[in-house]
Amino acid sequence: MNTNMANLTDDIRVVVEEVLKSPDIKALLSGNTPADDAVPEQSGIFPDVDSAVAAATIAQRELIALPLDTRKAIIEAIRRVVLWNNRDLSSQAVAETGMGNLADKQIKNALAANKTPGVEDIEPRVCTDEHGLTLTELAPWGVIGAVTPVTNPIATITCNAIGMIAAGNSVVFNVHPNAKKISCRLVSMFNDAIHMEGGPRNLLCAIGEPTIESANILMKHKGIALLVVTGGPGVVKAAMGSGKKAICAGPGNPPCVVDSTADIVKAGRDIVLGASFDNNVVCICEKEVLAVASIADRLKGEMRKNGAFELTGAQIDAVTKLVIAEPGGADHEGAPNKAYVGKSPIEIARAAGIAVPPETRLLLMEVGREHPLVWTEQLMPVLPLVRMNDVDEAIDFAVVVERGCRHSAMIHSHDIEKLSRMAKVMNCSLFIKNGPCYAGLGQGGAGYTSFTIASPTGEGITRPRSFTRERRCTLVDSFRII
8 A cells, every 4th residue: 555545644644633523423433313403412502500610611711811812813703604604504493383484594794703703802991190090991800691582592592602711701501491502503603713723712601401490500609700691571570670780671562653744665674674674583673653643544555565464353353362462551561472572574474364465474454452462562563553643643653662662663754853852761771763773783884883772770781891890000199101
């Protein structure tokens, strides 16, 4: 055998040995296959909170000992994982969760990968005077415990991973059980990419079989320095009551006001695009439209031109009965039927016995102010429209239906006074003027993005500096050069 053939044989042997190390291959050779809903063995995925926190603690210590250039390279690698695998990851997310649609998922995930800030967001500040110099730096918390939702698993984990690592932290994720396979796969892919760039193993960890119990253990674990929760009111309440510093992104019920000065053609298009985006599972999506009566019919006409199907009469009743599990009102919040959260408008209409065109993006219904959909964060492409007497009445009602979540709101208007008034009285983390909701996250609008919008705890649109502690160092009577 010549030297080249011998080398080739050795190379093949090495490849085969590596393949045989795979847990899935071992299972197949032994005649055992993992359960359909089991998470396969992956890097950074642990069976319990204690082991995950222990591994993340070691990784965080290693991270802060590395140069910032390595941290920057790690973040760029995370971005590439999403961008290079976007369609495949998005397809798996839709298949596993049953929510959203492939096209919008890819837009959302690319947005998270491209526009989440990195290390540049944590630059130090220096001030000097005749008494000397003071340096203020943004330091990491350590190990962060993060809870992520079923609605935006890829985008939320991506934003959290980039921002938290940029700030010098490691993370232990307790992902939503109904998105555990895609979430754990993503965390594992990120870990592999991080290691390839010289970063520590297990910088991102996740619980392989996440439960409410594991989330509670994570929130109370002595090794967790900071909690970051993106989810519904229950998990937000638990985090805020944990006794730890918590950054919480909770629910909202974003109203959209349209007045008589608005560009109705643009408003109709923008509202359909925003309210139908990923089948309305994003918390910032338009959840109810409050339209001034004089332009309401024109607005509905423009919405129909852009893919809205208007329900009437018995159709409204049928869809409402289908999608609302607990009717809400001014005195209490309603609850959607979870079976239809994130479903397509065509699927919802079909279940209600209604045939709609295949190009339908949104189900639109004109209703009264007391209709339960007005008072419910529905998270599906079913949009109520309420006719209002004038813009001031619409703005005042928007404050009421938003329920003090201080999350998101929109207005379409060319009246500077009304634009300013609504911005002030809504007091939201995210307020969009004359655009679809997602413009506020940098998709067609200026600024960075985040899918952890911390309205309950006040951080707003989170970024790397949100996940830091401010530290100050003062040098007296020196280093001022003027």
